[in-house]
Amino acid sequence: MPFWTWTGIKAGRAATQWPQRGEDGQEGVLGMPRWHAENCQSECQNCADSCPTQAISIAGGQIVIDYGRCIVCQSCVEACPSGAMQPSGDWAFAVRQRADLHWQETMNSSAAQELQTRVARSLRHSLHIKHVDAGSCNGCESEIGALDNPFYNLHRLGIFFTPSPRFADLLLVTGPVTAPMHEPLLRTWEAMPEPRLVLATGTCAVSGAPMDQGYAGGSGLEDLLPVDVWLPGCPPNPAALIHALLLLLERQPQHVHGGRYAD
Structure with a gap:
């Protein structure tokens, strides 16, 4: 019997039960950098200067972040002197509206409520x-x-x-x-x-x-x-x-x- 066949028989079913339960296979994997605006230093633009895709820019003295241009390289995290840009495990960044990939100072209250109340529906559609x-x-x-x-x-x-x-x-x-x-x-x-x-x-x-x-x-x-x-x-x-x-x-x-x- 081939080695991998024997290994598979011993291990049993290998497929994850995620997203219903269990692990998603991304434990410890870095996702999009998370911005903590309260830690930003005035007149500092290290993160914008280090970004190779212009996902971070300065407009009117304010940082503008477009996660739709982010390639998850972590350069901004390494360049930030104050911890405003920090690594995270935020990988589930799929959105229905392109505008939701732009960081906003305040989040629409109805969107926030929807985010908290919507739950996964039954897995019934192919x-x-x-x-x-x-x-x-x-x-x-x-x-x-x-x-x-x-x-x-x-x-x-x-x-x-x-x-x-x-x-x-x-x-x-x-x-x-x-x-x-x-x-x-x-x-x-x-x-x-x-x-x-x-x-x-x-x-x-x-x-x-x-x-x-x-x-x-x-x-x-x-x-x-x-x-x-x-x-x-x-x-x-x-x-x-x-x-x-x-x-x-x-x-x-x-x-x-x-x-x-x-x-």
Whole structure:
């Protein structure tokens, strides 16, 4: 008997029961840096100067943070002298509105109430996904491939990938949408039956960063397709991908409003 077959028999079922219960597989993994505005030093712009994708900028003397451009490099955390930028495990950053990836001084009260009261719905709907690589570095593809491993076992949630856009409910896009991929992406979208959904996967699909400054780079899906869920990250991990898919199906709540992550 092969060694790995014997190991599998001894270990039993390896798939996690998350998100219903159990571990999500991201214990100890760093997520988006969390900003503590009260610790900011006046006239300090170290974080903005260190950010390679302009996710952090200074406007009118105030820090502006766009998590849709963040590649989770932690440069701002290392550059911050006062602890205003701190590491976190905030990885579930999927949102329905692009504006929710911009940090806001105050969070809308109705959004905060919704965030606290919404709960995961029953896992009763299936989803078929057509994936299009629109110029990705293949980092996102590596994480997408992990969805089918024994731990995450995406099929247990009734979610499947399909090679044909004509059988797909969701168009999952990775990459900044480079010029050569612009037309193939739109043709894939047009071939999908209604109702059709779109998931912008990874920071470059959300905003084009950091590829939007290059000669062949694109600016992501904004103003190109009607995006239903935005998921930044470079790359987003498998648990973040699953959370985004379940958010799309209204089987998980959104954790981020106004750029703020709720524990």
